[in-house]
Structures are given as structure tokens and as C-alpha cells.
Amino acid sequence: MPPAAFGKIVLNEARLAWRAPRVLFLSLGLPTLLLIVFGELPAFQRHKATLGGLTEFNEYVPILIAMVMVLLGLLSLPSALVSYREQGILRRLSTTPAPPSDVLAAQIVVNLALALVSMAIIVIAGIAAFGETAPKDAGGFVLAIVLSLAAIFSIGLLIAALVRTSGAAQAISTIFFFPLLFFGGLWVPRAQMSAGLRDISGYTPMGAAVQAVQYSIQGTFPPATALLTLAGYTVVLGFLATRYFKWE
Numbered sequence: 735m736p737p738a739a740f741g742k743i744v745l746n747e748a749r750l751a752w753r754a755p756r757v758l759f760l761s762l763g764l765p766t767l768l769l770i771v772f773g774e775l776p777a778f779q780r781h782k783a784t785l786g787g788l789t790e791f792n793e794y795v796p797i798l799i800a801m802v803m804v805l806l807g808l809l810s811l812p813s814a815l816v817s818y819r820e821q822g823i824l825r826r827l828s829t830t831p832a833p834p835s836d837v838l839a840a841q842i843v844v845n846l847a848l849a850l851v852s853m854a855i856i857v858i859a860g861i862a863a864f865g866e867t868a869p870k871d872a873g874g875f876v877l878a879i880v881l882s883l884a885a886i887f888s889i890g891l892l893i894a895a896l897v898r899t900s901g902a903a904q905a906i907s908t909i910f911f912f913p914l915l916f917f918g919g920l921w922v923p924r925a926q927m928s929a930g931l932r933d934i935s936g937y938t939p940m941g942a943a944v945q946a947v948q949y950s951i952q953g954t955f956p957p958a959t960a961l962l963t964l965a966g967y968t969v970v971l972g973f974l975a976t977r978y979f980k981w982e
Contacts, residue, residue: 740836747840751810751848760805761848762855765798769856772798773864785925788952792867793923795860796947799879800918800940802852803886806845808907808914811890814841816903819894824981834981842887849883870953874946878956881964882943888971889939895979914940936960939967 751757772778778790785793815838818824824834860866869875889910897903915921917931918940924932935941942963946956 739831740840743836744840744843747837747844748847751844757810757848760809761802761845761852764805765802765852766855766859768801769795769798769859769864773860779865785923788925790923791860791864792951793919793925793948795856795866796944796951797919797923798856799853799947800882800886800943801915801920802849802856803883803943804911804914804918804940806849807883807886807890808893808911809904810848811841811845811887812894812897812903812907813900815891815894816897817900819981820898820900822982845887846883853879867951869951871950871955874950874955877961878943878946878950878964881961881968882939882946885939885964885967885971886943888968888975891975891979892971895975895977914938917941918944937963939964 772791772794778794781787781789818837824837827834827837857866857869861868890907893903893906893910897906917935917938918924919927919935922931924935924941924944927935936945936959942960946960946964949956949960
């Protein structure tokens with residue numbers, strides 16, 4: 735496919751996403767709303783020894799960044815791909831010059847774009863409006879974002895590969911969604927977890943993502959354990975998704 739043709743497919747998928755209020759709310763609205771709520775709470779602006787001298791707002795910015803990835807990677811990406819396969823759209827595309835793989839790639843591009851825009855809003859608004867620290871280790875921050883996106887989107891692609899119906903995809907994604915948020919620290923920040931839960935959290939995709947992003951924001955290169963965990967999920971789940979994905 736010529737690049738211009740693939741660009742049209744991406745544009746069409748972007749228009750479909752723009753017309754879906756659920757996707758826009760999940761990717762842009764909900765994280766931004768939580769950022770404002772957390773930023774306006776006075777209790778979240780107090781430095782705490784239990785958080786290593788950080789405020790709860792400092793602790794929650796990386797959580798919201800990782801949350802964006804989970805919302806799109808688990809709830810948006812697999813739902814669309816399974817729905818296309820269930821409705822026979824991918825099969826019908828195989829009879830045209832446009833390969834079905836271009837639709838899969840376009841979905842990934844659109845969801846990645848939404849994730850990057852939402853994360854940029856969180857970082858910029860956090861710095862400008864609520865005094866959040868700008869990422870001090872820019873290279874580590876970029877690496878943490880790239881590996882986190884790859885690992886979490888690989889979960890969604892594996893769900894899309896194994897599940898036959900969109901209803902089942904939504905159910906399975908939801909089952910994984912809440913434990914990931916818990917181990918990422920949405921309800922109890924990782925620093926305040928018990929030692930055992932914190933260790934488990936570090937080996938989950940969202941927990942490792944939060945840890946890597948937080949370290950880079952505070953000026954330390956992300957720990958090797960977090961980066962290797964994210965890379966491991968990407969390689970294993972990406973391989974399984976490629977191995978078992980079916981177009982029909």
C-alpha cells in the first residue's frame with residue numbers, strides 16, 4: 735500500500751474514534767478530570783514522609799499517565815479490532831488492495847496518538863496549573879513511556895487475538911483493568927503499599943510503568959527491573975498476539 739493510502743485509512747479510523755464519545759472520554763476526559771480533582775484537593779499538595787517527601791499529587795501524576803495507556807490499550811484497542819473481525823470487515827478487506835493488517839496498524843496509530851495527546855495534557859497541565867515537577871531525566875522518561883505503551887498495548891493485542899466476540903473482549907479487558915489499576919497505585923499509592931504488594935506491583939505492567947515514569951520525573955534513570963519487566967511483557971505478549979491473531 736502506498737503511504738498516502740495508508741494515511742487515508744488512519745484518517746478514517748481517527749474520524750471513527752472522534753465520533754465515539756466513549757473513546758474520547760476514556761482517553762482524554764477521565765484522566766484530565768481526575769488530574770483537576772487531585773490537583774484541587776489541598777490534602778494532595780502536602781509533602782508526606784510516607785511518600786518519600788513527595789506530595790500525593792506528585793505520586794498520582796505517573797499513575798494517571800499509566801492509566802491512560804491502560805484505558806486505551808485494554809478497553810479501546812481490542813474492542814475495535816475484535817468488532818471488525820466479528821463483523822467480517824477484516825475478511826472483506828482481504829478482497830481489496832488494502833490489506834487487513836493496515837487497519838490493525840491504523841488502530842494502533844490512532845490509539846497511540848490519543849495516548850500521547852492525553853499524556854501531554856497531564857504533564858503540561860500538571861506543571862503549569864498544579865506545580866508538578868517537569869521530567870528531570872528526559873531520556874529515561876521517553877524510554878519509560880515507549881516501553882510502557884508497548885507492554886500495555888501488547889495485552890490488548892493479545893486479547894484481540896484470542897477473543898472471538900466484542901462482548902467477550904470487553905468483559906476480559908474489564909477483568910484485567912481493575913487489578914492493573916490497583917497494582918499501579920490508583921487506590922493505594924505504591925509507596926504506601928505493604929512490602930509484599932509493592933514487590934508484586936513492580937512486576938505488573940502498570941506497576942512497572944508507574945515506577946519507571948516516577949523515577950524519570952524525579953530525576954533518576956528508571957530502574958533496570960522496571961524496564962526489563964516492561965520489555966519482557968512486550969516480547970512475550972507481542973509474540974503470542976502475532977502467533978494467534980486471526981483475520982476471520
